[in-house]
Amino acid sequence: SDIEKGTYPHYMLKEIDEQPAVIRKIIQHYQDEQGKLVIDRDIIDAVNAADRVYIIAAGTSYHAGLVGKQFIEKMAKIPVEVHISSEFGYNMPLLSEKPLFVFISQSGETADSRAVLVQVKEMGYPALTITNVPGSTLSREADYTLLLHAGPEIAVASTKAYTAQLAVLAILAEVTAKSRSLEVGFDLIHELGLVANAMDVLCDSKEILEVIAREFFSVTRNAFFIGRGIDFYVGLEGALKLKEISYIQAEGFAGGELKHGTIALIEEGTPVVALATQESVNLSIRGNVKEVVARGANPCIISMNGLNMDEDSFVIPEVHELLTPLISVIPLQILAYYAALHRDCDVDKPRNLAKSVTVE
Numbered sequence: 001s002d003i004e005k006g007t008y009p010h011y012m013l014k015e016i017d018e019q020p021a022v023i024r025k026i027i028q029h030y031q032d033e034q035g036k037l038v039i040d041r042d043i044i045d046a047v048n049a050a051d052r053v054y055i056i057a058a059g060t061s062y063h064a065g066l067v068g069k070q071f072i073e074k075m076a077k078i079p080v081e082v083h084i085s086s087e088f089g090y091n092m093p094l095l096s097e098k099p100l101f102v103f104i105s106q107s108g109e110t111a112d113s114r115a116v117l118v119q120v121k122e123m124g125y126p127a128l129t130i131t132n133v134p135g136s137t138l139s140r141e142a143d144y145t146l147l148l149h150a151g152p153e154i155a156v157a158s159t160k161a162y163t164a165q166l167a168v169l170a171i172l173a174e175v176t177a178k179s180r181s182l183e184v185g186f187d188l189i190h191e192l193g194l195v196a197n198a199m200d201v202l203c204d205s206k207e208i209l210e211v212i213a214r215e216f217f218s219v220t221r222n223a224f225f226i227g228r229g230i231d232f233y234v235g236l237e238g239a240l241k242l243k244e245i246s247y248i249q250a251e252g253f254a255g256g257e258l259k260h261g262t263i264a265l266i267e268e269g270t271p272v273v274a275l276a277t278q279e280s281v282n283l284s285i286r287g288n289v290k291e292v293v294a295r296g297a298n299p300c301i302i303s304m305n306g307l308n309m310d311e312d313s314f315v316i317p318e319v320h321e322l323l324t325p326l327i328s329v330i331p332l333q334i335l336a337y338y339a340a341l342h343r344d345c346d347v348d349k350p351r352n353l354a355k356s357v358t359v360e
């Protein structure tokens with residue numbers, strides 16, 4: 001590849017470290033001379049013309065879509081559905097009258113997503129692609145494109161594209177909200193700046209995260225990730241990262257759902273990573289941790305500063321509560337990286353996986 005790893009042992013680690021710079025670059029790209037966030041008027045008009053947004057994506061991009069739904073619904077007050085592209089094509093939900101389709105794809109080449117794009121274009125619906133690759137198939141075939149500006153992502157496990165997707169989705173939500181004269185209640189440029197600073201702190205915390213990875217993941221065969229609300233969606237991504245590169249069987253669950261079946265899998269020492277970044281559910285997620293600890297689980301609580309308690313394994317800096325996924329995912333990426341390294345796995349090229357899947 002013509003992209004160099006430099007002093008990094010793996011592309012994944014390099015790409016994890018690039019995240020603060022990517023966020024700053026995105027802020028620059030989506031800012032006008034007056035320092036206001038801007039997105040092409042055509043795109044904002046298309047969002048405003050829609051009575052419902054349908055986000056279509058696969059893998060990590062699907063997980064970004066789940067968080068993006070929260071951004072768009074909370075800030076711009078437009079209902080959003082998020083669908084796995086390989087399901088949507090043959091199992092299409094009843095559509096609203098004026099849908100807008102939003103395809104999220106790092107590569108812009110995922111065949112499952114493209115198949116849906118072709119279908120909805122035939123049905124005459126507008127489509128926006130959010131991608132890292134200008135001129136990619138999904139970008140060319142959609143009506144509109146928003147670019148991630150994350151730079152090439154080489155490691156198969158997606159890291160910086162995910163946080164870039166979240167930042168661009170937040171900007172899309174904010175600019176749409178402003179165009180509808182809705183008060184979002186915070187200054188997104190300022191808050192994303194704080195996110196980038198918090199990312200710097202997290203990228204400098206690798207040593208402690210390597211110790212945590214050794215403690216929780218060096219011998220286990222499975223692991224669970226729990227969270228409530230947006231922490232649940234980040235947990236899904238954390239579990240995907242861990243299984244993709246370390247081959248540990250990992251699953252993400254809503255905090256309250258584990259007890260409805262999966263808790264049967266908890267044994268002495270089973271790692272359960274719990275995210276606690278949301279004040280409104282801080283006590284309930286900690287209650288869920290107690291339930292699994294009572295069955296022998298080894299809890300790894302990752303909380304946000306201000307919500308942290310003595311038993312927590314790792315504390316992330318405080319950012320706006322809606323933007324926590326941009327930073328809570330970083331310790332999960334780093335934990336997955338070291339888990340894979342400690343288990344002698346090929347971090348950048350995991351078995352059975354391809355960076356971009358161009359077959360359905």
Ligand code: G6P
Pocket residue numbers: 058059060061104105106107108109110113156157158353354355356357
């Ligand atoms: C592949 C990759 C995943 C990625 C997914 C979607 O399965 O291994 O890391 O999340 O495709 O890729 P896209 O390029 O559409 O975001």
